[in-house]
Amino acid sequence: MKYLPKSQIQANLYTGGKEYTLSTTGEVYTGYYYKISSGQKYTGKSPFNGSSILLLEFIDSSNQSHIGANKNPLEVDTEVIYPNNIGPNELFLPQYNTPLPTSDDYKRGIFTRYFCKKNNENKYLEVDQITYNKLTLKDPSILWSLYSPFSLQWKISTSESLNSSYNQSSVLKLENSGDYRGFSSYIRSYSQYSPKPELPDQQSNPNSPTSEGGY
Numbered sequence: 001m002k003y004l005p006k007s008q009i010q011a012n013l014y015t016g017g018k019e020y021t022l023s024t025t026g027e028v029y030t031g032y033y034y035k036i037s038s039g040q041k042y043t044g045k046s047p048f049n050g051s052s053i054l055l056l057e058f059i060d061s062s063n064q065s066h067i068g069a070n071k072n073p074l075e076v077d078t079e080v081i082y083p084n085n086i087g088p089n090e091l092f093l094p095q096y097n098t099p100l101p102t103s104d105d106y107k108r109g110i111f112t113r114y115f116c117k118k119n120n121e122n123k124y125l126e127v128d129q130i131t132y133n134k135l136t137l138k139d140p141s142i143l144w145s146l147y148s149p150f151s152l153q154w155k156i157s158t159s160e161s162l163n164s165s166y167n168q169s170s171v172l173k174l175e176n177s178g179d180y181r182g183f184s185s186y187i188r189s190y191s192q193y194s195p196k197p198e199l200p201d202q203q204s205n206p207n208s209p210t211s212e213g214g215y
Helices: 103-108 129-136 160-175
Strands: 009-015 020-022 031-036 041-043 054-057 110-118 124-127 147-155
Touching: 103 110, 110 129, 124 129, 129 147, 147 160
Parallel strands: none
Antiparallel strands: 009 031, 020 054, 031 041, 041 054, 110 124, 110 147
């Protein structure tokens, strides 16, 4: 995160849970957090107390299958468009989903990550390809009118430094396009999903130390 003056930070805020979730894992967050002028919230008492994780709004799973079930459709957010005359009680929200590259992805050295942005806020959510396709095609089973889907090619070659440089450039290019402000703050690491280097087979080398002898 770039430097922010203290005047743009609300520090030492606290949540008792069921307000926010961690953008990295989707788990409900309880504890201190701070808010910056853009409206985004992060873990920790302030950005000056070590690393922080972006927080997302908590969505109650007991209610998410029937969005607005107790509301008159005319009282729901005016930006909501109900496709094909389907009521709000039949629409689903996009859900956070962590991507897992396949072995074929690692052979190619790149794979596709899918995201969506809330249209009236700079809030992002990583989703799976199925959800991305539903949003793109304006599937009537999902609340597509509130979100804009987009994808990103994520490099996962054997060079971690190359991956980090490539992915950071892609994220910043997307962010600087003007439509995805604050997206870089959502990304946990530009080298995320890079393959771990394989250890040499010590048993094939008779001169190498074994598990019995050690170093």
